[in-house]
Amino acid sequence: MSVIFECEYKGRRYAGLGLPADGAFHELYAVREGQLRDALVAGSGPADVAKALRAGGEVLSVAVGDRELRFLPPLLPTSTNNSLINGFMGTHRSKFDRAPEPDEAFAAPNYYIKGFGSWLRMPDEPLVTPADPLWLLEEPEVVLVYVNDDEGIPHYAGYTFGNDLNDIGLHLEKPWAWTPYAKLCETSIAPWLFLEDPPAAVSGRVVIERGGATAWEGAFSCGADSIFQQFGDMTQYLFICMRSAVRALVNYLFMGADKATYHDGFRIEDGDRMVIDRDQPPGCRCPTSPIAPAPRPRR
Numbered sequence: 001m002s003v004i005f006e007c008e009y010k011g012r013r014y015a016g017l018g019l020p021a022d023g024a025f026h027e028l029y030a031v032r033e034g035q036l037r038d039a040l041v042a043g044s045g046p047a048d049v050a051k052a053l054r055a056g057g058e059v060l061s062v063a064v065g066d067r068e069l070r071f072l073p074p075l076l077p078t079s080t081n082n083s084l085i086n087g088f089m090g091t092h093r094s095k096f097d098r099a100p101e102p103d104e105a106f107a108a109p110n111y112y113i114k115g116f117g118s119w120l121r122m123p124d125e126p127l128v129t130p131a132d133p134l135w136l137l138e139e140p141e142v143v144l145v146y147v148n149d150d151e152g153i154p155h156y157a158g159y160t161f162g163n164d165l166n167d168i169g170l171h172l173e174k175p176w177a178w179t180p181y182a183k184l185c186e187t188s189i190a191p192w193l194f195l196e197d198p199p200a201a202v203s204g205r206v207v208i209e210r211g212g213a214t215a216w217e218g219a220f221s222c223g224a225d226s227i228f229q230q231f232g233d234m235t236q237y238l239f240i241c242m243r244s245a246v247r248a249l250v251n252y253l254f255m256g257a258d259k260a261t262y263h264d265g266f267r268i269e270d271g272d273r274m275v276i277d278r279d280q281p282p283g284c285r286c287p288t289s290p291i292a293p294a295p296r297p298r299r
Helices: 035-041 046-054 168-173 231-241
Strands: 003-009 012-017 025-030 059-063 069-071 083-089 110-116 127-130 140-148 154-163 187-189 203-210 213-221 250-254 273-278 291-294
Touching: 003 046, 012 046, 035 046, 035 140, 035 154, 140 231, 154 250, 154 273
Parallel strands: 083 250, 127 291
Antiparallel strands: 003 012, 003 069, 012 025, 025 059, 083 110, 140 154, 140 250, 154 187, 203 213, 203 273
């Protein structure tokens, strides 16, 4: 398994290889912003990306629990905010009353734009939502990461996992009008970028903690085999529609979620902690804590 990540340490940007272990020391390589993106756009495989990462620059060994170490969303451009959070809705097979037919014609799922990459939050950082949400819903998902070259052509970089928190109550009240507003919550993402094809089958569990105790838990799946459409068809259709080429854009594409707390009648509240553990790949946790409201005008 080939994994890369980026982080900030004492005001500088670094990158690492592999999944860090809690409490252990991990080697970090000084990088400039966009260095990993450039290596991935060049079409290099994981071994060449690792080689480029090790070529020159400062090398540190840092404890994973160091308070000055802060992980970053995969490939996030922090100086320009030239990044996009977007995704698809209603893609999971559990939300259909039938299985797809062999050679079934592709029907594009609903699509949304959530915001800029600066809205992404790391594990254990609080997620800010609009005040007085109707019914908050967690959505563990596979996130495909694409990077545009200097001509604006997207290149697949790898995948990670995220939690697309949103207000499903607002969506259901007026599905054709208020869905974009329902998505205006911050989103968590894992910092690890897996330099491989999207996973076929990923399972795990969600635990909602309230006051230090478990208030709800349930299983989920989010790999390609759990999706009604094909990942390749979805992304190809989207990029055909995205006719405006944006140089060096980093695109975080959320691929859809399984049924969750809402479908069990459970309501997430302010201060709740969402812990999302995935069985595969091992060690990939994307918890967020707590839910924090922000003021908004009342309807």
